[in-house]
Amino acid sequence: MTSSITDASGETSQTRKFLLLVIGSVGVVYGDIGTSPLYAFREALRPFATDGIQETEVIGLISLMVWTLTIIVTFKYVLFLLRADNDGEGGTLSLLALLMKKTGNYMPVLFFAGLIGAALFIGDAMITPALSVMSALEGLKLVTPAFSDYVLPLSILLMIALFTVQSKGTAAVSKFFGPITVVWFLVMAWGGLIHIGDDWKILEALNPLNALWFVTHAGAMGFIVLGAVFLTVTGAEALYADLGHFGRRPIQLAWFIIVFPALMLNYLGQGALVLTHPEAAENPFYLMYPEWALLPIVILATMATIIASQAVITGAFSLARQAVHLGFLPRLMIKFTSETNTGQIYVPAVNMLLFIGVIILILSFRSSESLATAYGISVTGAMVVTTLMAFQFLRSVWRYSVWTAGALLVVLFIVEVTFLAANLLKIHDGGWVPVALAIAIMLLMWTWTKGSRYIKEKTAKNDIPLETFIAMIERESAHAPVKVPGTAVFLTSVPDRTPAVLLHNIKHNHVLHEQNVILTIWTKDKPYIPDSERVKITKLSKRFMRLDITFGFMDEPNVTKALGLCRKAGFKFEIMQTSFYLGRRNLISTPHTGLPRWQEALYMALADFGIDPSAYFKLPPNRVVEIGEQVAI
Template sequence: MSSPADNVTVEPASTRKFLVLLLGSIGVVYGDIGTSPLYAFREALRPFSHDGVTQAEIVGLISLMVWTLTIIVTFKYVLFLLRADNDGEGGTLSLLALLMKKTGRYMPVLFFAGLIGAALFIGDAMITPALSVMSAVEGLKLVTPALESYVLPISAIIMVLLFAVQSRGTAAVSNFFGPITALWFLAMAWGGLLHIGDDFTILQAFNPVNAIWFITHAGFVGLIVLGAVFLTVTGAEALYADLGHFGRKPIQVAWFTLVFPSLALNYLGQGAFVLAHPEAATDPFYLMYPDWALLPIVLLATAATIIASQAVITGAFSLARQAVHLGFLPRLLIAFTSETNTGQIYVPAVNTLLFVGVLVLIFTFGDSESLATAYGISVTGAMVVTTLMAFQFLRSVWGWSAIMAGVTLVPLLLLETVFLGANLLKVHDGGWVPILLAIAIMLIMWTWTRGSQLLREKTARNDIPLDAFIRSIEKDSEHAPVRVPGTAVFLTSVGDKAPAVLLHNIKHNHVLHEKNIILTVKTTEQPYVADANRVTITKLSERFARIEVYFGFMDEPNVSKALALCKKAGLKFEIMQTSFYLGRRTLVSKANSGLPGWQDKLYIALSGLGIDPSAYFSLPANRVVEIGEQVAI
């Protein structure tokens, strides 16, 4: 599937579509990175501002921030990674699926890299809303100090409302995301332009030598500062993950025409403002605006942070859907909140997890300054993982040599590793939070993947080849089960074996339908599958046929709609006159299952989170027959 805007032409309709995608990308793709100026420069100043800051330090720091944006966001993500797409889709798991399709040589490494990247992204989706919203609401303290005690309650109320509306979908409000965020970027650019003239020395920040000077002269404090500097590029992973929603060109044009200039101007303005007014180092972003504009800016900042939070929440939903389809998580309930846009989904389990995590973070850390120390590790970790996977992408997909790929990516990897090391210094100050979150999420995904593999191996020992089963049924007419009219569909994950639910049906009910379909649903490593390639039919005998239904990892797995395509292929049956047989397994813990005891229990608990397969595959509820069995694992 190509990106939505990769084939832009000059016709008015195409131009209008491109502008809509462009504006939408500003709100969704850049919402997160657009809130970084609220706290990034303030936190970078904090480690060495207690004894005053020199002109060279301010210029060097701003230079470091501008060039970090240039190297990591512009070069790595906007110009390079947006081209590393899986049929138009981006993101860690999409890249993993593409590499799984192209190579099996380093599969364990790629698999764990994908798990780590996905886990870090989920952790980021918890911290971003808490930090961004608190940073914005704290501006109320500057409007009037009397509002300081209300910062936490207001932040919590905003989060409650934000997560409460997720089930209703974001279609109604998403149309406002782009314009509000675009206005926010213009407001940031205006604030920067107001103060660049305070000290034109700040323009020396465009010289990367000043950034290098800062790193080499700051000593140990410089490493701590680097961790805060990296806050300028938070949201870059979301930029890559949202590739499929907007396409490469709108995202690139938005970055170069509005987002990057606005961020650069704001950081330059903050730097010049602090050079002229050193006492403003405590909160340079808000203090550089005129008094009359302060309240509108606080309100606009709050709206921008809510939009940024919505963007990462939506990204977490999309990642969870990919993880379910790729077999990293159980079949979670996924609700589609739009009839026209399959990208707008709601995952209740993930929404609840994020909501609880965000509230815990808000009330545990208490303010954005404390929470900022916990931020950065998940972002830098995810970026390092993406760079490592990009190396294999260059080798496997673009056919580059190891030397060429290394020369291109090793400098970037070294830079990101330095940033990661700087952020790891904050582990004792709260940096353990994203690490703990990532480990927990990764253990969940690893447990589900490993447990499912062991369960498949265990049940495979009792499998009967489907061809042999059909021959025995048709040959032994004397002991054959009673033939009943109608069509029965038996769902199974292994299409060449007799489904356990079919065997149990014969064992307990002693009947076999006139027509029997062995149905296997498969998830491809492409994001979407065209209807023409959705279904394959194999006739096994007069009474048996095998159907394989293919869905991409971004598709809605609607089996009923897919089976309707069988009519075109000559296999005709009425869905509402067909019985769907599903096997329901009750897992029981058993010693020596192949998993440690705690992981065995975790896998069983996770299986309880999975929704009914009939709902997951959109089967007609009144045509489903479930036959249960206990399986020891």
């Protein structure tokens, strides 16, 4: 009897945790896509408003939106890509790490595709807060025109507040994200339900033939509005990027029982409203609701857009951490804002970059209508990249043939490339902004990766094999360095070569500790490494040992904490008698270099921007010794 009660209690607890994950995923994962109804249909209708909106145009547009959600979000992301995980983690860089691990060699096309996808996501993280918040606050104009002049300053104030609180962490606030966003989706569903009956013909939009008819008969105008139609799936990349936070099943269940039905009902309701009241095309979302509910809806929409903005900002922080661990960016200051959830981090440099970008976008475009034209390119570009990487995933991981993988993805690829081409028509109307952002961020990551590889290859030519050095230094001679008590830890990225900082220490100080550790820190392509696999100790001689510490690309690289595991492995040391030796490189420009002049200058600037390795690896600050060296680049 007691056992059955315990089992029932355990099942209840597991069910409760699962439901909490479902509700949490609604707030974090679907916050962005949940704000698309604010502007997507309005922007798609705009080109048709000049000569009168036709019934076939409304039904065709809604059909396109419904089936875009179905094909791209449901089939591609919810049912397929959520299964293309790297030990439970998703996102462009996580997928890139998995593919590079599986292929076993450096593939430039794959590498650049991953960088482009990551760069486009950062661009999306700048545009989403600006567009979403302005769209929500523009509803104030419908409450009273007197509020029109306050939309811009209120948007800026909200952005200042949002980016300021990032350093405090989102643990306390995030528990409210899910419930608020659930209410938001229910309100959207209600708005749609009360208007579908305005004209039941809108249900014809559920027939995909109407979407095909619109594409084939709307001519050039139809191709142009495809860019606006694609706004319905903005935020779909967050589905994949946030996989590790909630898991596949909660994200899938949230989509099918809450998010997808609410979005479908809302778009159908907007379409039916415009069929009966064409003048509502000015702002169909807000005009769906009765006048008494307008102000509460604006407030709720503003809260929903802030949550959506928080979701993409958090995603940008996670992506930056992955990029640093995978060697695509210099070491950045990463602060953990939760003692229990390692996914809650704050990256000051990325936060400042996003804040500056968002404020510039708001002041430059000044309205959601203008900014919407710039939005689609970053989203469609990222999705095309993800589809290309998914093709390689099917081949490398699931071992599908080229023909089978191509057959599964060709329709999706054609659809996304068509949307991308439609969005590229907006280059002159502001679409160049996300393209420029993506190119700039991609160049930063490419330059850092290329420069780091070049420096590593150049310095390796002058390195002394560690085995040769140990044999030489341990010979008793008159010139042998003085033996001093304690432990010295020398950090190096090439474990079979003698660390330059060790050579400089002997050269200048003429001493060698009684216990010397050659420490190499590795970052694996896996998200997390268990403590049982964290450290590996190899005895090299009486006074030398090699220590390998391994982190996953989502782990906190805390060396001090990892050293605590060494005692179980037989490495005895006292932290207050241990010195950590780091080499500080001073890069010097030379006429003959392996990098172009502009890339050399950019790499040196990035090197100066990175934080001190002792802070990044959480070394005891009062036990670190830095020895400088000059490296000609």
